[in-house]
Amino acid sequence: MELNNPVSTNNNQHVHRDDVGARIGMWLFLFTELLLFGGMFLVYAVYRMKYPDQFHLSAMEMNTTIGTLNTIILLTSSLTMVLSIAAIQKKNKFLSVVFVSTTLILGFMFLIDKYFEWSHEIHNGNYPGSEVLLNKKNGEILFFGLYYAMTGLHGLHVIIGMIVLSFMLVFLLRDKITFDNYVKLENAGLYWHLVDIIWIFLFPLFYLIQ
Amino acid sequence: MANGTIALAEKSFYQEGTTKRKTGLFSWIFSTDHKRIGILYLTSVTFFFVCGVILGELMRLELIAPGPTIVNAETYNRFFTLHGVIMIFLFIIPGIPAVFGNFFLPIQIGAKDVAFPRLNLLSWWLYVIGAVFALTSLYLPGGPADTGWTFYIPYSIRTGTNVSYTLMAAFILGFSSILTGLNFITTVHRMRAPGMSFFKMPLNIWALYATGWVQVVATPVIGITMLLIIIERTFGVGIFDPALGGDPILYQHMFWIYSHPAVYIMILPAMGVVSEIIATFSRRTIFGYKAVAYSSLAIAFFGYLVWAHHMFVSGLSETAAIVFSFLTFIVAIPSAIKVFNWVATMYKGSIDPRTPFLWVMAFIFLFSIGGLTGLVLGSLATDVHLHDTYFVVGHFHFVMFGGTGTIFFAALHYWFPKMFGKMYNEKIAKIGVGLFFIAFLTLYFPMFLLGYNGMPRRYFDYLPQFHTLHFISTMGAWLMFIALSIVIGNLLYALKKGKKAPANPWGGVTLEWHIPSPPPLENFEEIPNVTHEPYDFSQLEGMEYGTE
Numbered sequence: 001m002e003l004n005n006p007v008s009t010n011n012n013q014h015v016h017r018d019d020v021g022a023r024i025g026m027w028l029f030l031f032t033e034l035l036l037f038g039g040m041f042l043v044y045a046v047y048r049m050k051y052p053d054q055f056h057l058s059a060m061e062m063n064t065t066i067g068t069l070n071t072i073i074l075l076t077s078s079l080t081m082v083l084s085i086a087a088i089q090k091k092n093k094f095l096s097v098v099f100v101s102t103t104l105i106l107g108f109m110f111l112i113d114k115y116f117e118w119s120h121e122i123h124n125g126n127y128p129g130s131e132v133l134l135n136k137k138n139g140e141i142l143f144f145g146l147y148y149a150m151t152g153l154h155g156l157h158v159i160i161g162m163i164v165l166s167f168m169l170v171f172l173l174r175d176k177i178t179f180d181n182y183v184k185l186e187n188a189g190l191y192w193h194l195v196d197i198i199w200i201f202l203f204p205l206f207y208l209i210q
Numbered sequence: 211m212a213n214g215t216i217a218l219a220e221k222s223f224y225q226e227g228t229t230k231r232k233t234g235l236f237s238w239i240f241s242t243d244h245k246r247i248g249i250l251y252l253t254s255v256t257f258f259f260v261c262g263v264i265l266g267e268l269m270r271l272e273l274i275a276p277g278p279t280i281v282n283a284e285t286y287n288r289f290f291t292l293h294g295v296i297m298i299f300l301f302i303i304p305g306i307p308a309v310f311g312n313f314f315l316p317i318q319i320g321a322k323d324v325a326f327p328r329l330n331l332l333s334w335w336l337y338v339i340g341a342v343f344a345l346t347s348l349y350l351p352g353g354p355a356d357t358g359w360t361f362y363i364p365y366s367i368r369t370g371t372n373v374s375y376t377l378m379a380a381f382i383l384g385f386s387s388i389l390t391g392l393n394f395i396t397t398v399h400r401m402r403a404p405g406m407s408f409f410k411m412p413l414n415i416w417a418l419y420a421t422g423w424v425q426v427v428a429t430p431v432i433g434i435t436m437l438l439i440i441i442e443r444t445f446g447v448g449i450f451d452p453a454l455g456g457d458p459i460l461y462q463h464m465f466w467i468y469s470h471p472a473v474y475i476m477i478l479p480a481m482g483v484v485s486e487i488i489a490t491f492s493r494r495t496i497f498g499y500k501a502v503a504y505s506s507l508a509i510a511f512f513g514y515l516v517w518a519h520h521m522f523v524s525g526l527s528e529t530a531a532i533v534f535s536f537l538t539f540i541v542a543i544p545s546a547i548k549v550f551n552w553v554a555t556m557y558k559g560s561i562d563p564r565t566p567f568l569w570v571m572a573f574i575f576l577f578s579i580g581g582l583t584g585l586v587l588g589s590l591a592t593d594v595h596l597h598d599t600y601f602v603v604g605h606f607h608f609v610m611f612g613g614t615g616t617i618f619f620a621a622l623h624y625w626f627p628k629m630f631g632k633m634y635n636e637k638i639a640k641i642g643v644g645l646f647f648i649a650f651l652t653l654y655f656p657m658f659l660l661g662y663n664g665m666p667r668r669y670f671d672y673l674p675q676f677h678t679l680h681f682i683s684t685m686g687a688w689l690m691f692i693a694l695s696i697v698i699g700n701l702l703y704a705l706k707k708g709k710k711a712p713a714n715p716w717g718g719v720t721l722e723w724h725i726p727s728p729p730p731l732e733n734f735e736e737i738p739n740v741t742h743e744p745y746d747f748s749q750l751e752g753m754e755y756g757t758e
Contacts, residue, residue: 021325021400028392032430039434039464043449046460129446138448138455145448149441 019183026187030194033157037198040150044205047146051139058143059209061126066117067207070110071199077106078196081189091179093172100169100185103192107162114155118148147206154202157195164188220735222631222728228327242327243731248313249629250334255309256698258300258341263694265293270653270687273680276672286670287356288371292348294359295376299383300341302614303472306479307425308333308390310621311418313629315394317722317729318412320403320738325396329389336386343379347372358668360465361436363450363458367443374443377436384429384436384468387475391425394418403721405740412720412744413489413502417482420506424471424478428514432468435461459524466517474513476610478506480617481548484570487624488552490718491567492559495745498551505544512541522593531590538588545581549574564716565639569620572647576612580605583658598668601661607654619643619697626701627715631728632708633757634700642697649693653686714755719747723755 048055084099125132126144133141168188171177177185223245227237238246269289272279281289312330316323324330347354355376357366366373398419402411411419438449439461448454450461489496496502518526518534526534552574561567583605586592596602627633656679661667665676672680714723719742725733742749 018325018400021396024399025326025329025392025396028395028426032388032392032426035427035430036434039431039467040438042464043438043460046457047455050457051455128448141448141454142456145442145454148445148447149438149449152441153437 017181022183022187026190030190033194037150037153037201040146040153041201041205044146044150047139047142051137051142054137054139055143056209058140058147059206061121061124062147062207062210063117063120064207064210066113067203070113071203073106073110073113074196074199077103077110078193080106081192085182085185085189088172088177088179088182088185093175096185097169097172100165100172104162104165104169107158107165110158111155114151118151121147150202151206154195154198157198161188161192161195164191220726220730222726223731224728226731228731240331242323242331244312244316244323244327244330245629245729247330247334248309248311251304251308251312251337252629254334254337254341255301255305258296259305260698262293262297262301263691265289265296267687267691269293270684272670273672274684275681276674276677278671283670284356287358287668288354290668291355291358291376292344295344295355295380297610298359298472298476299380300337300344302476302610303383303387304337304390305476305614305618306483306621307394307418307421307475308337309618310483310625311390311394311421311479314625314722315397315415315418316401317725317733318415318720319398319401319406320721320734320740321397321401322732322734322737323401324393325400326393330393333386333389333393336382336389340379340382340386343375343382347375347379350375360469361439362465363439363456363461364452366439367451374440377440381433381436381440384433387425388429388433391422391429394422395426398422403737403740409500409503410740410742410744411503412482413485413496413499413506414479414482414720416503417478417485417506420510421475421478424475424510424513428468428471428475431464432472435464435468459521462521462524463518466520470517470520471510471514473609474509476614478509480573480614481506481509483617483621483624484552484573485548486718486720487566487570487620488555489745490624490716491562491564491570492556493562493717493747493750494555494559495743495747496551497554497557498547499743499745501547502551505547508544509541512537512544516541516588519588519593522590523597535588535590539585542581542585542588549578549581562717565634565636565643566620566624566716568640568643569616569623572643572650573613573616573620575647576608576616576650580608580610580612584609596661598666599661600657600665600667603667604654604657604661607657612650612654616646619646622701624716625722626704627711628722628727628729630705630708631711632704633711633715634704634708638696638700642693642700645689645693645696649686649689651686653683653690656680656683656686712754712757714753715757717747717750717755719749719753720744724753 080099080102084096084103087093087096087099121127121144127133128145128148133144165188168177168185171184223243227241227246228243229237229240231237231240238250241247241250268280269286272281272286272289312324350372352370352372355361355366355369355371355373357369357371357373361373361377398411398415441447442449442451448456450456450458452458485496485502516534516537518530519538522531522535563571583601587596587602587605623634623639660676660679660683663676665672665679711727713726715727716723721738721740722729724738
């Protein structure tokens with residue numbers, strides 16, 4: 001992501017920094033991400049209206065414990081994200097590095113949970129194209145189709161977020177992010193919160209409609 | 211408009227770059243200078259335009275007589291799919307904003323560059339990667355997609371051709387388009403020169419600004435839709451496939467939620483360019499500046515709410531159909547406001563009918579026909595009769611090629627001296643535009659008659675009664691090929707042998723005419739302080755202008 005300061009690298013090395021501009025750009029980008037997931041939520045809404053009972057039935061097979069655990073993990077990671085920004089604002093580089101690292105670890109834990117959850121479903125035969133699934137009713141096939149597509153795309157966003165945060169960690173260590181120039185970290189944080197907020201909607205839609 | 215911005219004896223952006231390497235290919239493809247990126251886009255967009263034209267010519271040749279002529283039916287299906295994908299995703303959508311927007315948006319608002327120059331370069335790279343995806347499908351087993359550019363379900367899931375590659379191409383190109391839009395919006399908000407309030411911006415900027423919003427708001431929806439089909443094809447996940455309970459109509463909705471606003475991504479920047487050219491060559495401030503500016507936003511807004519008029523025969527509920535039909539008529543109002551204001555601007559103006567102006571005249575005529583036939587399709591009763599016929603093909607080509615395509619050439623002729631510092635031969639250019647106009651009507655007008663008489667679109671063969679009109683249309687296609695060759699050839703010749711262009715050949719007053727041709731790397735020696743209205747031609751006193 002190059003959504004950081006606009007820097008015109010010309011012969012004069014005239015560096016133009018515009019934090020507000022960088023934030024506007026990031027918010028616009030987040031808006032497009034919301035619409036991207038919005039399209040999937042639309043598909044979900046239509047099919048749930050069409051097959052309410054079968055969606056209900058399929059949701060019974062979801063593991064609410066793991067889902068809740070993941071919600072807690074992601075929410076906590078958002079907290080550590082905010083704390084890392086607060087730390088750098090108070091010139092505490094060490095603490096900021098610690099909190100970004102904690103966020104990364106929590107993101108990783110989320111993915112491990114997801115891995116076990118998906119393996120469990122696949123073990124039960126609920127994967128696209130499997131005989132178990134194809135013998136089920138249409139609404140159930142669609143529920144699982146959407147489950148994999150939506151949590152899969154969300155998982156991809158978690159991975160992208162972690163890559164961005166790893167860069168932020170390097171920037172912090174190399175003093176590219178400082179107490180008076182932290183818009184990069186702020187924007188990375190915004191992205192992380194987006195990933196979090198999408199999960200907050202995915203969680204009830206797949207786990208809590210039993 | 212600006213005070214003392216002419217800088218003499220400065221190096222142009224061709225001599226001075228942003229990269230470490232001073233010359234060669236790398237100084238271009240890694241340059242973050244908005245002007246170089248604009249020219250990169252111009253090169254790639256023109257290349258794909260020529261590809262699309264060749265495919266179109268082959269299709270017209272196939273249709274010269276009933277029955278198989280040069281290709282078989284499957285190849286024909288691939289031709290029209292590829293023609294559509296190339297022309298829409300690789301030519302018309304990036305055409306005006308990515309080429310002329312990149313080059314002139316920062317200059318017209320008095321900035322040194324866009325807000326995110328590196329992101330801008332990334333957009334071009336994504337464009338290239340998307341194009342590579344679209345072309346790879348040609349050489350892989352299975353061949354290019356044969357679904358039409360609309361990728362309707364369930365055929366796009368069942369066909370054995372490389373639909374996924376084409377979809378991936380559209381996804382990546384969409385991402386490129388989003389980044390351009392995001393960049394432009396931020397630039398307009400943050401980088402305007404002192405004194406350049408929103409209502410002192412040239413109308414081109416208003417149009418690009420509105421386009422940026424449509425790009426940001428609409429494109430992600432097609433992104434996710436394309437992605438879902440790819441997932442569905444690759445992993446057999448049930449989402450749209452009716453065999454697994456999916457709803458193909460839902461796919462159509464999602465497709466058109468983007469693809470209808472997309473036609474405003476295509477036409478809005480063209481309308482911006484028209485306002486510039488008409489003002490300059492009429493030597494008059496644009497009539498109803500605010501109305502034209504707001505109508506851009508209105509088109510962007512209402513254009514978002516009319517998508518289902520593509521689906522009147524898909525089994526939409528009657529209420530929905532009536533609402534969408536009504537909204538479709540509403541969009542015609544801001545478009546008409548623009549056309550009337552352009553014509554009113556010319557009234558009592560001091561008109562100088564140079565080549566760019568003639569292209570704009572061709573645009574107003576062709577686009578009006580395109581727009582009015584759009585209303586025929588937007589009203590429910592007539593649409594049932596004309597749906598999926600050549601009438602739609604005719605309408606679409608009148609608004610897209612007659613509208614955006616024509617203005618692409620108008621903009622090229624208007625800004626060519628500024629971009630390349632060379633003048634082209636006006637006599638040949640005028641012959642080119644005249645021939646283009648005749649060729650256009652010969653090529654596309656018969657399509658309205660064909661469609662009205664029941665010739666369905668996308669058919670490889672037809673009944674003998676349609677022969678004459680198809681034959682005329684193919685003749686028009688050949689004429690079009692000659693016209694385009696003259697136009698492009700003339701510009702290429704000018705690039706090599708053209709006379710040196712002055713800073714202000716047409717007597718324009720927006721900021722780009724206050725700086726040398728071609729502009730220096732940083733555009734302005736110092737950021738101008740804007741005191742004039744955008745089309746205040748009193749500035750021409752004391753300014754050197756004209757081609758002599």
